[in-house]
Amino acid sequence: MSKKVKTFRPKARRPKGFEDRFGTLANAENALIGAAAGVYASHGFEPLSTSALEYADCLGKFLPDDDRPNEGVFAFTDDDQQWMALRYDLTAPLARFVAENYDPLPKPLRRFAVGPVWRNEKPGPGRFREFIQVDADTIGAPGPAADAEMIMLAADVMDAAGLARGEYVIRVNNRKLLDAILGNIGVPDTEEGAVQRLRVLRAIDKLDRLGADGVARLLGDGRKDDSGDFTKGAGLSAQGIVAVLGYTQAGADTLEATLGALQPLMGASTVGAQGVEELRAIAALLQACGYDDGRTLIDPSIVRGLGYYTGPVFEADLRIETVNEKGEPARFGSAGGGGRYDDLIARFRGQPVPATGFSFGVSRFAAALHALGRLGPVEPGPVVVLALEVDRMADYFAMASELRAAGMRSEVYMGGSGMKAQMKYADKRGAPAVVIVGEDERAANSVTVKNLVLGDKLSGQIEDNKEWRSGRPAQTSGPREQLLKLVQDALI
Amino acid sequence: MSKKVKTFRPKARRPKGFEDRFGTLANAENALIGAAAGVYASHGFEPLSTSALEYADCLGKFLPDDDRPNEGVFAFTDDDQQWMALRYDLTAPLARFVAENYDPLPKPLRRFAVGPVWRNEKPGPGRFREFIQVDADTIGAPGPAADAEMIMLAADVMDAAGLARGEYVIRVNNRKLLDAILGNIGVPDTEEGAVQRLRVLRAIDKLDRLGADGVARLLGDGRKDDSGDFTKGAGLSAQGIVAVLGYTQAGADTLEATLGALQPLMGASTVGAQGVEELRAIAALLQACGYDDGRTLIDPSIVRGLGYYTGPVFEADLRIETVNEKGEPARFGSAGGGGRYDDLIARFRGQPVPATGFSFGVSRFAAALHALGRLGPVEPGPVVVLALEVDRMADYFAMASELRAAGMRSEVYMGGSGMKAQMKYADKRGAPAVVIVGEDERAANSVTVKNLVLGDKLSGQIEDNKEWRSGRPAQTSGPREQLLKLVQDALI
Numbered sequence: 001m002s003k004k005v006k007t008f009r010p011k012a013r014r015p016k017g018f019e020d021r022f023g024t025l026a027n028a029e030n031a032l033i034g035a036a037a038g039v040y041a042s043h044g045f046e047p048l049s050t051s052a053l054e055y056a057d058c059l060g061k062f063l064p065d066d067d068r069p070n071e072g073v074f075a076f077t078d079d080d081q082q083w084m085a086l087r088y089d090l091t092a093p094l095a096r097f098v099a100e101n102y103d104p105l106p107k108p109l110r111r112f113a114v115g116p117v118w119r120n121e122k123p124g125p126g127r128f129r130e131f132i133q134v135d136a137d138t139i140g141a142p143g144p145a146a147d148a149e150m151i152m153l154a155a156d157v158m159d160a161a162g163l164a165r166g167e168y169v170i171r172v173n174n175r176k177l178l179d180a181i182l183g184n185i186g187v188p189d190t191e192e193g194a195v196q197r198l199r200v201l202r203a204i205d206k207l208d209r210l211g212a213d214g215v216a217r218l219l220g221d222g223r224k225d226d227s228g229d230f231t232k233g234a235g236l237s238a239q240g241i242v243a244v245l246g247y248t249q250a251g252a253d254t255l256e257a258t259l260g261a262l263q264p265l266m267g268a269s270t271v272g273a274q275g276v277e278e279l280r281a282i283a284a285l286l287q288a289c290g291y292d293d294g295r296t297l298i299d300p301s302i303v304r305g306l307g308y309y310t311g312p313v314f315e316a317d318l319r320i321e322t323v324n325e326k327g328e329p330a331r332f333g334s335a336g337g338g339g340r341y342d343d344l345i346a347r348f349r350g351q352p353v354p355a356t357g358f359s360f361g362v363s364r365f366a367a368a369l370h371a372l373g374r375l376g377p378v379e380p381g382p383v384v385v386l387a388l389e390v391d392r393m394a395d396y397f398a399m400a401s402e403l404r405a406a407g408m409r410s411e412v413y414m415g416g417s418g419m420k421a422q423m424k425y426a427d428k429r430g431a432p433a434v435v436i437v438g439e440d441e442r443a444a445n446s447v448t449v450k451n452l453v454l455g456d457k458l459s460g461q462i463e464d465n466k467e468w469r470s471g472r473p474a475q476t477s478g479p480r481e482q483l484l485k486l487v488q489d490a491l492i
Numbered sequence: 493m494s495k496k497v498k499t500f501r502p503k504a505r506r507p508k509g510f511e512d513r514f515g516t517l518a519n520a521e522n523a524l525i526g527a528a529a530g531v532y533a534s535h536g537f538e539p540l541s542t543s544a545l546e547y548a549d550c551l552g553k554f555l556p557d558d559d560r561p562n563e564g565v566f567a568f569t570d571d572d573q574q575w576m577a578l579r580y581d582l583t584a585p586l587a588r589f590v591a592e593n594y595d596p597l598p599k600p601l602r603r604f605a606v607g608p609v610w611r612n613e614k615p616g617p618g619r620f621r622e623f624i625q626v627d628a629d630t631i632g633a634p635g636p637a638a639d640a641e642m643i644m645l646a647a648d649v650m651d652a653a654g655l656a657r658g659e660y661v662i663r664v665n666n667r668k669l670l671d672a673i674l675g676n677i678g679v680p681d682t683e684e685g686a687v688q689r690l691r692v693l694r695a696i697d698k699l700d701r702l703g704a705d706g707v708a709r710l711l712g713d714g715r716k717d718d719s720g721d722f723t724k725g726a727g728l729s730a731q732g733i734v735a736v737l738g739y740t741q742a743g744a745d746t747l748e749a750t751l752g753a754l755q756p757l758m759g760a761s762t763v764g765a766q767g768v769e770e771l772r773a774i775a776a777l778l779q780a781c782g783y784d785d786g787r788t789l790i791d792p793s794i795v796r797g798l799g800y801y802t803g804p805v806f807e808a809d810l811r812i813e814t815v816n817e818k819g820e821p822a823r824f825g826s827a828g829g830g831g832r833y834d835d836l837i838a839r840f841r842g843q844p845v846p847a848t849g850f851s852f853g854v855s856r857f858a859a860a861l862h863a864l865g866r867l868g869p870v871e872p873g874p875v876v877v878l879a880l881e882v883d884r885m886a887d888y889f890a891m892a893s894e895l896r897a898a899g900m901r902s903e904v905y906m907g908g909s910g911m912k913a914q915m916k917y918a919d920k921r922g923a924p925a926v927v928i929v930g931e932d933e934r935a936a937n938s939v940t941v942k943n944l945v946l947g948d949k950l951s952g953q954i955e956d957n958k959e960w961r962s963g964r965p966a967q968t969s970g971p972r973e974q975l976l977k978l979v980q981d982a983l984i
Contacts, residue, residue: 010547019541023539047518096506140906409534414630
C-alpha cells in the first residue's frame, strides 16, 4: 500500500536553457572529460575541485554579456545577506583559491579542473545556461613559454578528443595589440576608457556572427538587431573604426607575413611592440615543437569575450561543418579558449600574479559530435538475463554476475512483464544477447543464449537461403555450467 | 604593461560550509567516482546528466531538515518569476526526467548519475553544503528483487571503493513496518498524520546521535538541544513512544530472530505483514547470492531521513573508526543509502511508478579515508625538466614530451626563478626525478637525471657507509638521445 498522492500535481519540465544528457551523449561527455583530464594530468597538472557557489564579489564581473540580469550570473543572498553566485567559469574560483591559500601552494601552481559552469543568459537555440568545462591553468608563470604550452595543450586536447588534423585550429592573438591600437586612436587610460575598451572587445568577439559591417556599427554609435533591440556602441570615430577593423583583418597566410603586417600598426606603442614580440616568441616555440603544421595560427581577429585577459589569448576552433537545431549546416565555432590573465589574482592580493590557462568546453563539443553522427556507442548494451520465474531470481543474479566477472556488462530483467516485453526491452537497450532459462531449461539444467544482433540480421537482411543456412544460428543452448562460453561463442 | 588594478579589493574567502579539494583528495574523489560508476555501468545502468538547477516545484519538499531557511535548498526566482532551486539530491531530478520523457524510455529504466548536490544547512563542523553523489536507480521495477539488487550494488560499490570485509555493513529496513506501528498506535492517515509520521522518521534518524533518551523526547513533546534551541516533537503518547522505540530495538543477531521479533509487532496490520514479507524475500536473495556474510543486515533502527521512501530502505555504514575535525576518534556513519520510492514519479503522473535506488556519498567518504591516512598518492608527481636557459625552452618541451610519450607524467618548470627554486619546486610536487640540461650538458649534448627519492634517502636516512657506497648514485648523466632510458634507470 503506497501513501496517498497529494492532489497538487506539478508539471514535469526541464528548466529553460538547460539540458538532459542520457546514454550515448552522457558517455561521450564523460569520455571527452577523461581525454582532456588525461592530457592535463600527464603534463603535471593536479586536480582541484571548488564549490559551484562563490561569494559574488570574489567572482568579479568579467562576463561579456553583463547587460543581462544579474550581469550574466545566477545570484542570490545567503542567510547572512552576502551575495552568492554560481560560478560562470572555473578561472575566477581558481583566482579566489590561489589568493586564499597563496603561501603553501607550489609556485608555479599547475591545476586542472572539471565541472559545470552557469551563465544566466536569455535561453535560445544553441545557448546553454549550464555547460561543462575542463580547464588547465599555470599560476606564477610569467613567460611566453607558458602561453605556448597552453596552446600546445589545447591542440593535444583536440587530438585526444578524436579530431583529425585539419579539423581544428588554435587561433592565437594578444590583447596588448588591441590595447596599442586603442591607445593610438586616443581611447584614454581611465575608467571610461576601460568601458570603451570592453565594448570594443565585445564588438570584435562578434565578427564571426555579425560580419565587418555589424561590428563597425558596434564600434561606432551602436547597432539595432533583427528583433529591434539596440546595443550601444563603443563610440569610436570613423578613423578609429577603420583602424580597429583593419587590425582584425591583418592576418596573412604565413606567420612572418602576419607579424610583418601587425608591426607597423602598433606605431610607437611600447605595449604594442611587446605584444608583437610575445607573439613572435610563442610562434617560434610552436614551430620548434612542430605545432605549426596547421594546428596553430596567429589570427588578430581573435580577442575572446571575457574581461580579465591581459596578454596572449587563444581559441580552439572546429573546422568541421556541423548542423544546427533545424538540421541546417552551421559553423560550430569555438570549442574552447584561454589566455593570460596577470591581474585576476591581483584583485585580491594587490600585486600581479602571472597566470595563463586553457578551457575546453565539453558540452557543446559533445553535442556537435553527436549532431555529426560521430559518436559511436561508447558502451555496448548489457547482456540481459530474462526473469521468467519469479522464484528463481537468485539464479538469474548468479548468471549475470558470472558474465560480469568475465568483463561483460550484464543485468537481470527487473520489470514486472512477460517474455515478449522482456525481449523488446533487451532490443531497446541494444543488448547483444539475452540469456533464457525457462521451466524447460531449468529442468534440463541448461541455458539458451539468443544473439540479438545476429537475430536482427537473420530476420531483416538475409534473403539468400544459402547464407541463412551457412550462418550460425541466432540461438543456441547448452549446459548451465557453460553459460559464459555459450555467450562468448554467440557474440564472436 | 598590465592594466590598472582597481582599488576595490575583495577578500578571497571560500563560502562557509563549502570545501576546496586539491591534489590527493580530488584524485581520491575521482577514483571513488570511477569505481562506483564502473560498478553501475557493468550492471547495465546508463549515465544521465541533468542540470544542477530545477524548478522548485519539480524537486518537491522531501528534505529531512525543512525547518531550515528555504526548507533546506538554495533557491531563487528566475527572470520569469518561477522559483528555481539547486538540486538537493539526484533522485528528485530523475523523477522529473522520467515523468517528462516517460514513453520513449526503456522500462525498466536503469540509470546512474554523478554530480554535486546542495543542502542549505547551517554551516558547521562535518556539515557540507555541497557534496558529490553517485547514484544508481531502477525505475519500473516492482519486486523485492530490485531492492535486493540495489543492496548488493551498495556492497559492490563499498568493495570497489577499497573497503575490506568487516569495514562496512549495509543495513536494511522497510518503511512499511513503521507505518504499521504508527497505524497501530493511532496516528491517523490524514495530512496531520503525515506531518506526525515525518516527525517520527526524523526523530528515529537521529538515534545514532542523540541516543534513545533524546529520540524519546523528539517522539513526545520535543527536545531542547545544548544551544537551547527547541525542536517540536511528534506528540506521541507514552505508550506510542515505547512502541516505536521498542520497534527500532528489535534487531537481533540472526535474520530469523530479527524477522521473528518484528512479526508480532505488526499486529493485524496488512501493510506491516507485507513489509515483513518483503524483508524476508530480500534477505533470502541476499543469502542465495552470498551477501549474508556480514556485508548486509536487517536493522529496524534504519529509517533514512528523506520523505519520499515508501518501502525498503537501506544505509551503507562504515564500521572503521575515523577522526573528526579535532583529530578525535569518531564514528563515520553513513556513506550512502537508498530505498524504494514508488510515489515520487506519481507526483507528476498521478499513478505510482515503482522505483528503487542507491546513492553513494563520495565527498564524506573520501574525506574519511583521507583522515584515516588511507589515501596513497593516487598519481605520482611529474618528472620535472628544469628550465635553466630561457632560449632553450623548445628543447625542454621536447624532453618532457618524450617522457610523456613513454607514459610518464612530465612537465617543464614554468616559473621565473633560478635552479635552487626549481629544485625546491620539484620536491614540493613530489617529483620522482628532475632532468637537468645546463650550459655544460648542452655543450656535451648530454643530460643529467637526478633521482629525488633516492636523493632524499641518501641525505636523510642512510648512515651506513657501506650501504651508501653500494647504492646507486642519486644523479647520473648520459647522452641526450638516451634521456628516456636514463630516467627509467634512475627510477627503478
